[in-house]
Amino acid sequence: MQAEIITIGDEILIGQIVDTNSAWMAKELNAIGINVSKITSISDQKEDIVSSMEQAMERVSLVLITGGLGPTNDDITKKTLSDFFEMALVQDDLLYERIKERLAARGIPMNRFNEEQALVPDRARIITNNYGTAPCMWFEKEGKVIISMPGVPFEMKGIMRNGLLGNLTTHFSTSEILHKTVMVQGIGESVLAEMLEEWEANLPTCVKLAYLPSPGVLRLRLSLIGEDRKELERIVEEQTAKLIEIIPENIFGFDDQPMELAVAKLLSDKGKTVGTAESCTGGNIAHLFTSHAGSSIYFKGAVVAYSNEIKESVLKVNADVLLKFGAVSQQVVEQMAMGVRDLLNVDYAIATSGIAGPDGGTDEKPVGTVWVAIAGPDHLSSTKLDLYKNRERNIKVASLNALNMLRKLLEK
């Protein structure tokens, strides 16, 4: 069962926004056995919308369209689809009332733009959008299903999760797709390819393998397609076990589990807490921990010490040590880790200090020099990383390395 996604909006084509919707939708569709074979981003123009949709309908039986459903004049999707499917736009009274209520709750009177939002194509099936005022429309033509949704991510996600995915499962009988992703760190792509060569050559034909490198992490994805889910599950378990035998030290998780959740699980299992003292990572490690629900159980807090004064006054780094070795040094990062561990009264502390760039490097300490330390109840260790010229990448990779140091310590 194949589907295509079409995203409408000039903002994507001029690079003003990144299309995050498609990835999210593709993942959800995969989980119910629908394989996305193509994603197309087009502009808010009638002829582009019609031709892309017609082409997609020739190739697949399901086309999901997002975007162009806002209340403003640049949004033409609803009108275009109504014309294409030869339907008239009529007022949906329920939708009209919902829009009116939503606006009233925020003290805004209904205007002409809102009234137009309550119009829907007369023979389309309307899927409820509890998160906004744009309707989700389900069209059918010659056995094909075409769905139009708003492009605002949380509205689209709400519609998919609260109704549309269920409707699609009922409508289509789908074949089984199984993905398993193995999260690998500390080993480069071509070295890994060589280590896995024999294993890869002997994979069953129903298994497709992909190497997905990203800053600090390499993901190995096994994709299986077949009719018998149990059999696919058996094969994927068997192959994963073989993989772990080949690279036992380098696997830190599965299925896109982020590094901070691998650490979180170890902390929770042991009933331990963590805090961070961040200089070059600027709060990113704290932000990673706290983006997950329930993190207050193991994550207690952080001190972002972006100035030497704060390293001294809050983290109790020794002034002489700071002067002698500089902020980016083993001595200072170790004192930061111990300082924050004591200040926040946590079991484990992570500290970072480095030159994120693009400026601030010296011959001795070029941009990308980062010191990372871990302090535990009876533990203090540190390591120096030689990273890159790019600030964003340095913040990301330094955060991952620091988290990974703690992970390895907790796994001992």
Place this chain on the structure above:
Amino acid sequence: MQAEIITIGDEILIGQIVDTNSAWMAKELNAIGINVSKITSISDQKEDIVSSMEQAMERVSLVLITGGLGPTNDDITKKTLSDFFEMALVQDDLLYERIKERLAARGIPMNRFNEEQALVPDRARIITNNYGTAPCMWFEKEGKVIISMPGVPFEMKGIMRNGLLGNLTTHFSTSEILHKTVMVQGIGESVLAEMLEEWEANLPTCVKLAYLPSPGVLRLRLSLIGEDRKELERIVEEQTAKLIEIIPENIFGFDDQPMELAVAKLLSDKGKTVGTAESCTGGNIAHLFTSHAGSSIYFKGAVVAYSNEIKESVLKVNADVLLKFGAVSQQVVEQMAMGVRDLLNVDYAIATSGIAGPDGGTDEKPVGTVWVAIAGPDHLSSTKLDLYKNRERNIKVASLNALNMLRKLLEK
């Protein structure tokens, strides 16, 4: 001058990664007058690559392809393109040496996969990739240009910036495209549409307007296409000035300037410093400030206080006040702001405390209840936000609102 982008990789189609490359490329191409009319994401399959490329070549004169150039067996782009353009794969000696050196620097011997990376199509033009081992290939056929680049973002960006964009400017004579984005906060899409109705109706025909809502911020984009850049610049200035007259209070910046940089500029201009005390935003405000180079001038540090103990011990929030009003309260968030201002010795402090969700809400304080406070030299203010059920959205919108409060104060 129109171009299309094709991204190759199953990881995009199953939603494992978000295609951020296309947005970046589109923006850079726009800046040199090349308009991206379509972005297509396809799988690592020969027939998909060939058919998508053939279709794109029928529509536009430039096709940029990313992905599928890694050293592993799932990467088939180079072979597919060589076959399509009827070229033989031959060793590029310079590339071979560069790959060997790069690996040697990391202590890795060259293997068969690396040797294959040094093969290039014999009549393609090779653009240097200083950031990795995959080649960038420039093909020409019947007046059309087809470019294949690696999909790893920092390699692709390096290739574009350090050579390819210049080559494209030389090769194509391009018409002028001008975009201006106006950043708006505190006003909803349909209300704004009504306020701007007259202005919008009177826009010159060369101007296209788009409303781009996102959590906490609405962007208004004016896009102009023409031959005379000076004239386009004059028109856009004129129209922006009219816009500022209509909504003077709601515009905080232009051209995708993020809120934290609007605040940063005001702080820098006044020679003032800032720090944060974050509970529900978990370090995200600190992370936003510190993702920008040079932030150490105005951003001094942060305390992420995810537990009541830390609010008390580090930020000096009164224990009785915490007990009486709870952590998510006006009293506590104001004490947090004052506490961190004094602790970090900064001019201004931002504090947040709220229920980010999805759990932890009560009838009195449901998920999405967030208190934000600003403390200045002779200033203390706070406000309550009633946000959403979604954790990620709440962290983002609370951060933006807090930053905006400080911005308004600094602008007074």
